[in-house]
Amino acid sequence: MTEDEKKKIILQWREKDLQKCLYEKDFMSLAKSKIESWKNELVNVAVLGRTGVGKSRFINAIRDCQSEKESDYAPTGSTETTSTPKAYPHPRNKLLQLWDLPGIGTKNFPRKDYIRHEKIRFYSYDIYIIMASDRFTEDEVFFAEKLDESGKVFIFVRSRVDINLDGVDDMEAEVNKIRKDCEEIVKTSTVKSKDVYLISSKLVDHRYLDFPKLIERLVEKSSGLKKEAVMYSLQYNTKKMINGKAGALESRLVWTGLKAAFGAAILVPDLSLTVDYRSISSEMEFYRKTLGITDSDLQDLAKITGKTVDVLKHEYKLQTFDIFKITTKDVTELGMQFAPYLKHISMSEALESTVKSLPVISSALGFGISFATAYCFLRSNLHLMLEDARTMFDILLKETGSEILYIN
Ligand SMILES: Nc1nc2c(ncn2[C@@H]2O[C@H](COP(=O)(O)OP(=O)(O)OP(=O)(O)O)[C@@H](O)[C@H]2O)c(=O)[nH]1
Ligand SMILES: [Mg+2]
Structure with missing residues (x-):
């Protein structure tokens, strides 16, 4: 990722959204329901x-x-x-x-x-x-x-x-x-x-x-x-379906970012620059399944097109298949990368005092950094995954003429 791209991502950090969420009384339940209600x-x-x-x-x-x-x-x-x-x-x-x-x-x-x-x-x-x-x-x-x-x-x-x-x-x-x-x-x-x-x-x-x-x-x-x-x-991808999923997954970002930051504050209250990486990891897994870019999806595509998985990965420059097992280190490192840009964002007084009033959060800036780290990490990975989902769909279209891809 270039410096400019990093800056762009961080500037898109939506403080307003964060503020809106934190003003909710029980924002963790709200975050959970925004992410999971559809399952019920x-x-x-x-x-x-x-x-x-x-x-x-x-x-x-x-x-x-x-x-x-x-x-x-x-x-x-x-x-x-x-x-x-x-x-x-x-x-x-x-x-x-x-x-x-x-x-x-x-x-x-x-x-x-x-x-x-x-x-x-x-x-x-x-x-x-x-x-x-x-x-x-x-x-x-x-x-x-x-x-x-x-x-x-x-x-x-x-x-x-x-x-x-x-x-x-x-x-x-x-x-x-x-x-x-x-x-x-x-x-x-x-x-x-x-x-x-x-x-x-x-x-x-x-x-x-x-x-x-x-x-x-x-x-x-x-x-x-x-x-x-x-x-x-529904386990089918079409071009429009991928676009629809992109919008829906984007709109979860602020909530998952919040969940990961707050989860970390509970787990390790004294560490400011950290996120609950289990939330991140499960969200990434959800992206992968929803977008049809699991290993078995790639194997299926290889079978359909008569190419090997490695050929598909390299010839079409698929980017996310080898980064699935993220570690806390990956996430924290990314947080570090974004940290210099965070000082460009001024947290409003209102937001700062809301954050400070939360019982488990000791540092408003720390919470902000955790949130931004989780948000940016998920956002940049989601975009890469979307590119892969679109590429896999284009491969299918080019090789077979089909406009629908069954996903696992
Ligand atoms: N070639 C072909 N045959 C189909 C297709 N859809 C259904 N059939 C066949 O048409 C026959 C009837 O299909 P069913 O799915 O049992 O029809 P149904 O509407 O459920 O019938 P009922 O249960 O009696 O109301 C079966 O022999 C199916 O295999 C199709 O898209 N193409
Ligand atoms: Mg029938």
Whole structure:
């Protein structure tokens, strides 16, 4: 890092944010909740549609559950298969639940009774995927309108498109034709959200289809903590997903910095220039998993592209794979590097007195330095990790043309 870069980082140290946080009564609980609350958020995604349209197979695809032998594989089949609603928890987050609902319009679940059917609990989900494997009909539109009326969020999905594209020369033209066909009836409806996503659960990375956009849409359509839960849990990267994660992770920086500084003040009250490096280390691990830059992600990319891990690291200048095991020394050394610049920042009197009033903190400046150290350390590493995540995505795009990367 150049001197100028260091200076830039330190000048971006947001005293205002720090001040705002410290004025909160119980700022450590607040910091913890800002960082972790999304983990307690229940998100129910319902997959709706007539029998046989591919609901169960989609639920497997989105969780990357590929084999019938896996215990949480949603059974699929060419005859009516799902006869009672069943929740499939996401492997990365058990509270993100994909609901496999029985097909609409069967003997047991006729369309006219579907909404009122006590087993279905129709209005109890957060997001709805309304799926059809052929042209959309009045059935799908009927349910969409009901959901729209009650302010529920839904997404139209046309499934099994790979079957339509089998043996077709001009796939792009065929996809456009199917899209137009699907949108025809949807356009005549009163619903606000008229986009239809064309997918294949068999080939999620099909270059003419919309699985990547559907993943992005699921995040966009969620809000608040549920949005964080969906974004951090779905194990797919697209360009937009990486950008979204970048923003979300950046906004945690001030809280994690605070947690690390305060944690250190409790652990070693007399040492001013220190941070709780366990908080830092676990945050870095979270970045790595969220951004899809773990060792196994790199191994997978090597397999997909037919290159070795070392070639990928060097040819594409990946920067963060060998720095994962950080030590207290690394963090303190960085703190030392930033220390000279910290004197350029004047801590306001108000902030100084707030910090001084905290029981375990003996030195306001020491706490400020700890905070800045943690903040800068995380910030600079996050930026490097983001570069790696983007590079890995670009490698995939360049080598395979795919716009979606499964991450571990
Ligand atoms: N080629 C291809 N086949 C698919 C796709 N999605 C589903 N199928 C097949 O279509 C059939 C029906 O899929 P399911 O996922 O069982 O359909 P469902 O909507 O859950 O059906 P019910 O449970 O009866 O309501 C199965 O044989 C699946 O393997 C796809 O994207 N591509
Ligand atoms: Mg099913």
